Amino acid sequence: MVKDMIRKLCLFVFIILMFSRNGSLGQVGDEAATAARRELVPALFIFGDSLIDNGNNNNLASLAKANYYPYGIDFRGGPTGRFSNGYTMVDEIAELLGLPLTPAYSQASTEDQMLHGVNYASAAAGILDITGRNFVGRIPFNQQLKNFENTLDKITDNLGAPDVAQSLAKCIFFVGMGSNDYLNNYLMPNYPTRNQFNGQQYADFLIQQYKGQLTRLYNLGARKVIISGIGLLGCIPSILAQSNSGKCSEQVNQLVLPFNTNLRTMVTNLNTNLPGSNFIYLDIHNMFQDILRNSRLYGFSVIDRGCCGIGRNRGQITCLPFQQPCRNRNQYVFWDAFHPTAAVNIIMGRKAFAGNQDVAYPMNIQQLANL
Template identity: 45%
Template sequence: MKIKVGVAMLVVTIFAILIDGYSCKVVQFIFGDSLSDVGNNKYLGKSLAQASLPWYGIDFGNGLPNGRFSNGRTVADIIGDKMGLPRPPAYLDPSLTEDMILENGVNYASGGGGILNETGALFIQRLSLYKQIELFEGTQTLIRSKIGKVAADKFFQGARYVVALGSNDFINNYLMPVYSDSWNYNDQSFIDYLMETLKAQLQLLHTLGARQLMVFGLGPMGCIPLQRVLSTSGDCVDRANNLALSFNKAGSKLMDNLNAKLPNSSYRFGDAYDVVNNIIINPSKYGFSNSDSPCCSFGKIRPALTCVPASVLCKDRSKYLFWDEYHPSDSANQFIANELIKKFGFTRVDQGDAPSSAPAIAPSPDQN
C-alpha cells in the first residue's frame, strides 16, 4: 500500500513539474495585419493580399518568400528578438502543434485585416481582428485540453500580446468610396467607431487572459508610396496623416482608460508616428537615402501594389524606408523597433540569449 501511495505521489510531482515548465515559458500572441503577418495569408487560397512571390523575403533566412510583406523582418519580430522571446509561427501553418504553441506562441496577423470586420473586403479573404480573437479562443481550448485549465490560465496570463491593426481600416475602407463606411461616417465619428470596436476587442482579450499587451499606433500613412503616387502632387496626403494622428491620440487615451479599469493589466500604446515622420522629412540624418518611393517597383508603372518577380530592386535595400507601395523595409522596421524599445524601456525576459530557432536576417543587401 505504501508503495502505491509513493508511486502516486511521484506521478503527481512529475506532472506538476511538467505543468510548471509549460506555464513558466513566456511567449507572444500577435494580432495584426500585413505589417505583422508571418505567413497566414499564404494559406488563404482566395486572398488577394499575398506576399508569396519573389522578392518578398529576400533578406530573411534563405531569401525565399515566407509570408512577410517585407524584404526582411517585421517590427514584432525585432522587438521579440531583443526581448529574448521566440518568434511565434503563423496560426494557419499546417505544421502547428500544441507543443509549438507552448514553446513559441502564435501569430494570427493577416494581410488586409482590420479592426472592423468589413475592412479589406476587396481582398476577398483576410482575418479581421474579431476573427483572429476567435482563433485565439480555439488555441486556448487546445492548450487547456493538453495541460489543464490552471496551468493554461497561468500560461496565457504570463504571455505577451501585440495588437497592430488600423491602417487598413482607413486605406482599404474609410478612404475608399466603394465602402459604405466612407459615406456613413465623418472623420471623427469613424475614429469613434474604431475606438468603440477596439475597446470591446481588448476587453475580450483581457477576459481571455491578456495582461501584458501593446497596441501599435499608426505611422504617417499619407506618406506611403501608394498614397503619394495617387495624389496629384506626389506629396504626402495630409488628410490620411491627420487621421493617423487622431487614431493615435484616441488609442493612447483608450489604453489609459483600460489600464485604470481592467484588473492586473499593463496595456501600452506604441506610437511610432514621429519616428517614421522624422525619417521621411530628413532621411539622410537617419542613414536612409530614399523615403518616398518603394525599393521594389515595376519600372515606371506605379502603383504596382505588390512586388513581383519582374520588379526592379533598388541598389541598396538598407537605404530605403519603404520596401513596396505599402510596407516598410527591414531597415525601417529595425529603426522603428529600436526606438520603441528605448521609449518603453523593454527588457529581456529570462529565456537565454537566442531569440528563436527562426532564421536570422540574410546579411547581403545585393540583388541576386
C-alpha cells in the first residue's frame, strides 16, 4: 500500500514537472523531464537568426542584442541573448528530442559543452552576407557554417574523422534563415536589392544561394536537416506600425510567398540529389496563420501588438532595456516588434515535432529523429 502511494506520488510530481513551462518551476520541470526521457538523437546543431539566437551577438559590436532585462524575464537564466521572454522554438524542440538546451557557439569552448550540439544563430543574420548591415555586427549564414567547421575541427581532433562522420549522420541540424533577407535587406530603403529584383527574382536568387550553403552543410556531414520557412512577416508589430489601419500588410505577406514555395521545392530536390540526405520543410507560414486565426482557442487575446515595445502596435521601437513589459505575457502572440512570445514558440516547436504534412513536409521532426 505504501509503495503504491509513493509510486503514485512520484508519477504525479513527474507529470507536474513535465507540463510546467513558466517561471523557475517550469525550468526545473523541463530539466527533470529531459533527464527522464531517452535522447532521440545525439545532438542538435542550430543555424539561423534572432528567432533562435541564444546569445551569439552578446559580445559583438552590434545593435541586435537581447542580453538585457526584460528579455528572458520568464527564462530561468534571465537575459541570455534570446529574443524572447522565455523559450525559443528550438529550445522546445531540443527538449522534445530529449536533449538539454543547446549552448551558444560563443559560449561553448570545450568539447563537453558541445556534447549535445551548438547554436550558431545570430540576430540580423541572413542568407546574404550583406543582410542586416544596419545593425553592424552579426554572423551571416556563411560565417555560421565556418564556425561549425571550427567545431568539427575540435571534435575530430579527439574522436577521429570516421567516428565524427558516423555521429553527425545521426544528429539533427536546424536551419532557419531568410526573414532578415526581407526585413533587413529587400524592404530597407538603403539597400539596392528592390531595384535589382522583383519579388520572384529575389526569391529565386536567395534560394540559389541557400541551396549552395545547404549543400555545403551536407558535405560537412549533415544528413538530417530541418529547414524552417518564413512566417507572416506582414503581421508582425513592426510592419503593423507602418500602417494606420493596423492590419496585416498583404503586400509583405505576398512578397515572401515565392521564397517559401521555392524552399519546399528545394527540399524535395535536395533529398533527390544528395544521397542519404533527409531534409524536411517546416511551414512556419501555416503554423502562424493557424495561431492568428484561432488565437482564442490557443489562449491568446492580443494578436496585433507587442508585449514590450514603444509606439503604434508597440512596434515602432522594439523592447528597450528595463522597459516594463505586459503582465499577461501568455496571452500575447508577439513579445516585441519582431518576435513571438515563448508561449507561441512552444506551440510551434510542438507542431514541428509531431505535426502533419500541413506543417512539416515530408515528415515531422519526431519521424526524422527516428530514421
